[in-house]
Amino acid sequence: MSNDNGTSAIQRRGLMLVLSSPSGAGKTTLSRQLLDNDNQIQLSVSCTTRQKRPGERDGVDYRFVDTSTFRGMIERKEFLEYAEVFGNYYGTPRAPVDEALAAGRDVLFDIDWQGTQQLRDKGRADLVTVFILPPSTRDLEKRLLTRAQDPKEIVAQRMAKAADEMSHWPEYDYVLVNSDIATSLSNLKAILTSERLKRERQVGMSGFVKALREGR
Numbered sequence: 384m385s386n387d388n389g390t391s392a393i394q395r396r397g398l399m400l401v402l403s404s405p406s407g408a409g410k411t412t413l414s415r416q417l418l419d420n421d422n423q424i425q426l427s428v429s430c431t432t433r434q435k436r437p438g439e440r441d442g443v444d445y446r447f448v449d450t451s452t453f454r455g456m457i458e459r460k461e462f463l464e465y466a467e468v469f470g471n472y473y474g475t476p477r478a479p480v481d482e483a484l485a486a487g488r489d490v491l492f493d494i495d496w497q498g499t500q501q502l503r504d505k506g507r508a509d510l511v512t513v514f515i516l517p518p519s520t521r522d523l524e525k526r527l528l529t530r531a532q533d534p535k536e537i538v539a540q541r542m543a544k545a546a547d548e549m550s551h552w553p554e555y556d557y558v559l560v561n562s563d564i565a566t567s568l569s570n571l572k573a574i575l576t577s578e579r580l581k582r583e584r585q586v587g588m589s590g591f592v593k594a595l596r597e598g599r
Protein backbone atom coordinates (compact mmCIF):
# COMPACT_ATOMS: atom_id res chain seq x y z
CA MET A 384 0.00 0.00 0.00
CA SER A 385 1.42 3.38 -0.92
CA ASN A 386 0.88 6.69 0.78
CA ASP A 387 0.28 10.05 -0.83
CA ASN A 388 3.26 12.10 0.18
CA GLY A 389 5.49 11.16 -2.68
CA THR A 390 7.10 8.24 -0.88
CA SER A 391 5.19 5.70 -2.98
CA ALA A 392 5.90 2.13 -1.88
CA ILE A 393 6.02 2.78 1.87
CA GLN A 394 3.66 0.42 3.56
CA ARG A 395 1.21 1.79 6.14
CA ARG A 396 -1.50 0.43 8.39
CA GLY A 397 -5.12 0.95 7.37
CA LEU A 398 -7.22 3.23 9.58
CA MET A 399 -10.87 3.31 10.59
CA LEU A 400 -12.46 6.69 9.82
CA VAL A 401 -15.75 7.16 11.67
CA LEU A 402 -18.30 9.85 10.74
CA SER A 403 -21.20 10.54 13.11
CA SER A 404 -23.78 13.32 13.16
CA PRO A 405 -27.41 13.97 13.88
CA SER A 406 -29.58 12.73 11.04
CA GLY A 407 -29.55 15.23 8.15
CA ALA A 408 -26.26 17.00 8.95
CA GLY A 409 -24.70 15.61 5.77
CA LYS A 410 -22.59 12.56 6.63
CA THR A 411 -23.94 10.37 3.81
CA THR A 412 -23.29 13.13 1.26
CA LEU A 413 -19.77 13.71 2.60
CA SER A 414 -19.04 9.97 2.71
CA ARG A 415 -20.07 9.51 -0.92
CA GLN A 416 -17.93 12.43 -2.06
CA LEU A 417 -14.93 11.19 -0.10
CA LEU A 418 -15.30 7.66 -1.53
CA ASP A 419 -15.50 9.12 -5.07
CA ASN A 420 -12.33 11.13 -4.45
CA ASP A 421 -10.10 8.62 -2.74
CA ASN A 422 -9.31 5.12 -3.90
CA GLN A 423 -7.57 3.97 -0.72
CA ILE A 424 -10.70 4.03 1.42
CA GLN A 425 -13.78 1.82 1.26
CA LEU A 426 -17.16 2.06 2.94
CA SER A 427 -18.17 -0.34 5.68
CA VAL A 428 -21.64 -1.33 4.44
CA SER A 429 -23.85 -1.70 7.53
CA CYS A 430 -26.74 -4.09 7.98
CA THR A 431 -30.02 -2.50 8.97
CA THR A 432 -33.59 -3.55 9.67
CA ARG A 433 -34.96 -0.18 8.53
CA GLN A 434 -36.97 0.26 5.31
CA LYS A 435 -35.01 1.00 2.15
CA ARG A 436 -35.31 4.63 0.97
CA PRO A 437 -35.96 5.48 -2.67
CA GLY A 438 -32.65 5.34 -4.54
CA GLU A 439 -30.85 3.25 -1.92
CA ARG A 440 -29.25 0.06 -3.20
CA ASP A 441 -29.11 -3.17 -1.21
CA GLY A 442 -25.48 -4.16 -0.59
CA VAL A 443 -24.19 -0.71 -1.58
CA ASP A 444 -25.75 1.78 0.85
CA TYR A 445 -26.86 -0.81 3.40
CA ARG A 446 -27.58 -4.50 3.53
CA PHE A 447 -31.31 -4.53 4.27
CA VAL A 448 -32.24 -7.51 6.45
CA ASP A 449 -35.19 -8.55 8.59
CA THR A 450 -35.06 -8.59 12.38
CA SER A 451 -34.61 -12.37 12.71
CA THR A 452 -31.66 -12.34 10.28
CA PHE A 453 -30.12 -9.49 12.26
CA ARG A 454 -30.59 -11.34 15.56
CA GLY A 455 -28.95 -14.44 14.07
CA MET A 456 -25.96 -12.33 13.08
CA ILE A 457 -25.73 -10.95 16.64
CA GLU A 458 -25.77 -14.50 18.05
CA ARG A 459 -23.06 -15.63 15.65
CA LYS A 460 -20.98 -12.60 16.71
CA GLU A 461 -20.79 -11.38 13.12
CA PHE A 462 -20.91 -7.71 14.11
CA LEU A 463 -17.98 -5.55 15.13
CA GLU A 464 -20.60 -3.35 16.81
CA TYR A 465 -24.34 -2.86 16.60
CA ALA A 466 -26.97 -0.59 18.09
CA GLU A 467 -30.63 0.26 18.01
CA VAL A 468 -31.23 3.67 16.43
CA PHE A 469 -34.69 5.21 15.85
CA GLY A 470 -36.32 1.85 16.62
CA ASN A 471 -34.28 -0.14 14.08
CA TYR A 472 -31.15 -2.25 14.36
CA TYR A 473 -27.93 -1.15 12.66
CA GLY A 474 -24.67 -3.11 12.72
CA THR A 475 -21.19 -3.27 11.20
CA PRO A 476 -20.26 -6.68 9.74
CA ARG A 477 -16.87 -7.65 11.10
CA ALA A 478 -15.28 -9.69 8.26
CA PRO A 479 -15.00 -7.01 5.51
CA VAL A 480 -13.42 -4.56 7.97
CA ASP A 481 -10.80 -7.06 9.14
CA GLU A 482 -9.96 -7.98 5.54
CA ALA A 483 -9.58 -4.36 4.43
CA LEU A 484 -7.40 -3.35 7.38
CA ALA A 485 -5.20 -6.42 6.97
CA ALA A 486 -4.64 -5.39 3.35
CA GLY A 487 -3.59 -1.87 4.46
CA ARG A 488 -6.79 -0.26 3.20
CA ASP A 489 -8.76 2.38 5.11
CA VAL A 490 -12.40 1.87 6.08
CA LEU A 491 -15.07 4.56 6.36
CA PHE A 492 -17.89 4.10 8.90
CA ASP A 493 -21.17 6.04 8.96
CA ILE A 494 -22.29 4.98 12.44
CA ASP A 495 -23.86 6.64 15.47
CA TRP A 496 -22.28 7.55 18.83
CA GLN A 497 -23.22 4.19 20.38
CA GLY A 498 -21.34 2.27 17.70
CA THR A 499 -18.37 4.64 17.96
CA GLN A 500 -18.27 4.08 21.71
CA GLN A 501 -18.21 0.29 21.20
CA LEU A 502 -15.27 0.57 18.79
CA ARG A 503 -13.47 2.87 21.23
CA ASP A 504 -14.12 0.43 24.10
CA LYS A 505 -12.48 -2.31 22.06
CA GLY A 506 -9.36 -0.14 22.11
CA ARG A 507 -8.99 0.02 18.35
CA ALA A 508 -5.76 1.94 17.80
CA ASP A 509 -6.69 2.61 14.21
CA LEU A 510 -9.77 4.64 15.05
CA VAL A 511 -10.12 8.26 13.85
CA THR A 512 -13.46 9.84 14.74
CA VAL A 513 -15.17 12.89 13.22
CA PHE A 514 -18.41 14.50 14.40
CA ILE A 515 -20.39 16.56 11.90
CA LEU A 516 -22.66 19.37 13.05
CA PRO A 517 -25.20 21.33 11.02
CA PRO A 518 -24.75 25.13 10.84
CA SER A 519 -28.11 25.62 12.64
CA THR A 520 -31.19 23.72 13.79
CA ARG A 521 -33.20 25.38 11.01
CA ASP A 522 -30.73 24.13 8.41
CA LEU A 523 -30.89 20.64 9.88
CA GLU A 524 -34.67 20.51 9.57
CA LYS A 525 -34.54 22.03 6.09
CA ARG A 526 -32.04 19.36 4.99
CA LEU A 527 -34.15 16.54 6.40
CA LEU A 528 -37.20 17.93 4.61
CA THR A 529 -35.47 18.65 1.28
CA ARG A 530 -33.91 15.19 1.26
CA ALA A 531 -37.57 14.24 0.94
CA GLN A 532 -37.00 10.58 1.61
CA ASP A 533 -38.68 10.20 4.96
CA PRO A 534 -42.32 10.79 5.90
CA LYS A 535 -43.01 13.93 7.99
CA GLU A 536 -43.39 11.96 11.24
CA ILE A 537 -39.99 10.32 10.74
CA VAL A 538 -38.41 13.75 10.16
CA ALA A 539 -40.06 14.98 13.39
CA GLN A 540 -38.73 11.92 15.27
CA ARG A 541 -35.21 12.56 13.98
CA MET A 542 -35.35 16.26 14.85
CA ALA A 543 -36.48 15.33 18.37
CA LYS A 544 -33.40 13.07 18.77
CA ALA A 545 -30.95 15.61 17.27
CA ALA A 546 -30.21 17.49 20.52
CA ASP A 547 -29.38 14.23 22.30
CA GLU A 548 -27.13 13.05 19.50
CA MET A 549 -25.30 16.37 19.27
CA SER A 550 -24.41 16.14 22.98
CA HIS A 551 -21.81 13.49 22.02
CA TRP A 552 -19.56 15.82 20.02
CA PRO A 553 -16.85 16.07 22.77
CA GLU A 554 -16.21 12.31 22.47
CA TYR A 555 -14.80 12.72 18.93
CA ASP A 556 -11.26 13.53 17.72
CA TYR A 557 -12.42 16.13 15.16
CA VAL A 558 -15.53 18.28 14.74
CA LEU A 559 -16.74 19.80 11.45
CA VAL A 560 -19.57 22.30 11.03
CA ASN A 561 -20.99 21.35 7.64
CA SER A 562 -22.00 24.72 6.19
CA ASP A 563 -20.47 24.52 2.74
CA ILE A 564 -20.12 20.95 1.45
CA ALA A 565 -16.96 21.63 -0.60
CA THR A 566 -15.21 23.13 2.44
CA SER A 567 -16.29 20.20 4.62
CA LEU A 568 -14.99 17.71 2.07
CA SER A 569 -11.67 19.48 1.87
CA ASN A 570 -11.40 19.53 5.69
CA LEU A 571 -12.25 15.84 5.85
CA LYS A 572 -9.58 15.07 3.25
CA ALA A 573 -7.08 17.09 5.29
CA ILE A 574 -7.90 15.02 8.40
CA LEU A 575 -7.46 11.78 6.47
CA THR A 576 -4.18 12.89 4.92
CA SER A 577 -2.73 13.95 8.29
CA GLU A 578 -3.81 10.76 10.00
CA ARG A 579 -2.29 8.63 7.22
CA LEU A 580 1.01 10.46 7.64
CA LYS A 581 1.27 9.70 11.37
CA ARG A 582 4.59 8.05 12.04
CA GLU A 583 3.15 5.00 13.80
CA ARG A 584 0.88 4.21 10.83
CA GLN A 585 3.76 4.20 8.36
CA VAL A 586 4.93 0.72 9.24
CA GLY A 587 7.23 0.53 6.20
CA MET A 588 9.11 3.69 7.17
CA SER A 589 11.88 2.11 9.22
CA GLY A 590 12.88 -0.11 6.30
CA PHE A 591 12.80 2.88 3.99
CA VAL A 592 14.99 4.99 6.28
CA LYS A 593 17.37 2.07 6.84
CA ALA A 594 17.85 1.79 3.08
CA LEU A 595 18.35 5.57 2.84
CA ARG A 596 20.98 5.50 5.57
CA GLU A 597 22.80 2.68 3.84
CA GLY A 598 22.94 4.82 0.73
CA ARG A 599 20.53 2.59 -1.22
Ligand SMILES: Nc1nc2c(ncn2[C@@H]2O[C@H](COP(=O)(O)OP(=O)(O)O)[C@@H](O)[C@H]2O)c(=O)[nH]1
Nearest residue numbers: 406407429465466468473474475493494495498
Ligand atom coordinates in the same frame (compact mmCIF):
# COMPACT_ATOMS: atom_id res chain seq x y z
N1 LIG B 1 -24.11 1.89 15.56
C1 LIG B 1 -24.37 1.93 14.27
N2 LIG B 1 -25.04 2.98 13.76
C2 LIG B 1 -25.27 2.99 12.42
C3 LIG B 1 -24.85 1.96 11.56
N3 LIG B 1 -25.24 2.26 10.30
C4 LIG B 1 -25.85 3.45 10.37
N4 LIG B 1 -25.89 3.90 11.64
C5 LIG B 1 -26.45 5.17 12.15
O1 LIG B 1 -27.85 5.06 12.24
C6 LIG B 1 -28.42 6.37 12.13
C7 LIG B 1 -29.57 6.35 11.14
O2 LIG B 1 -29.08 6.11 9.84
P1 LIG B 1 -30.03 6.24 8.59
O3 LIG B 1 -31.29 5.47 8.84
O4 LIG B 1 -29.27 5.90 7.36
O5 LIG B 1 -30.46 7.77 8.61
P2 LIG B 1 -29.67 9.12 8.25
O6 LIG B 1 -28.56 9.29 9.23
O7 LIG B 1 -30.73 10.15 8.40
O8 LIG B 1 -29.17 9.01 6.84
C8 LIG B 1 -27.26 7.29 11.72
O9 LIG B 1 -26.82 7.97 12.87
C9 LIG B 1 -26.21 6.33 11.23
O10 LIG B 1 -24.90 6.85 11.39
C10 LIG B 1 -24.14 0.86 12.14
O11 LIG B 1 -23.73 -0.10 11.49
N5 LIG B 1 -23.94 0.89 13.48
Ligand SMILES: Nc1ncnc2c1ncn2[C@@H]1O[C@H](COP(=O)(O)OP(=O)(O)O)[C@@H](O)[C@H]1O
Nearest residue numbers: 406407408409410411412526530561562563564
Ligand atom coordinates in the same frame (compact mmCIF):
# COMPACT_ATOMS: atom_id res chain seq x y z
N1 LIG C 1 -23.33 21.44 3.30
C1 LIG C 1 -24.59 21.22 2.87
N2 LIG C 1 -25.34 22.27 2.45
C2 LIG C 1 -26.61 22.08 2.03
N3 LIG C 1 -27.24 20.88 1.97
C3 LIG C 1 -26.54 19.80 2.36
C4 LIG C 1 -25.19 19.90 2.83
N4 LIG C 1 -24.75 18.67 3.15
C5 LIG C 1 -25.78 17.81 2.90
N5 LIG C 1 -26.86 18.48 2.42
C6 LIG C 1 -28.17 17.94 2.06
O1 LIG C 1 -28.86 17.64 3.27
C7 LIG C 1 -29.64 16.44 3.14
C8 LIG C 1 -29.21 15.45 4.25
O2 LIG C 1 -27.89 15.02 3.97
P1 LIG C 1 -27.39 13.53 4.24
O3 LIG C 1 -26.02 13.43 3.68
O4 LIG C 1 -28.42 12.56 3.75
O5 LIG C 1 -27.37 13.54 5.84
P2 LIG C 1 -27.11 12.38 6.92
O6 LIG C 1 -26.47 11.24 6.21
O7 LIG C 1 -26.23 13.01 7.94
O8 LIG C 1 -28.46 12.06 7.46
C9 LIG C 1 -29.41 15.93 1.72
O9 LIG C 1 -30.49 16.33 0.91
C10 LIG C 1 -28.11 16.62 1.30
O10 LIG C 1 -28.08 16.82 -0.11
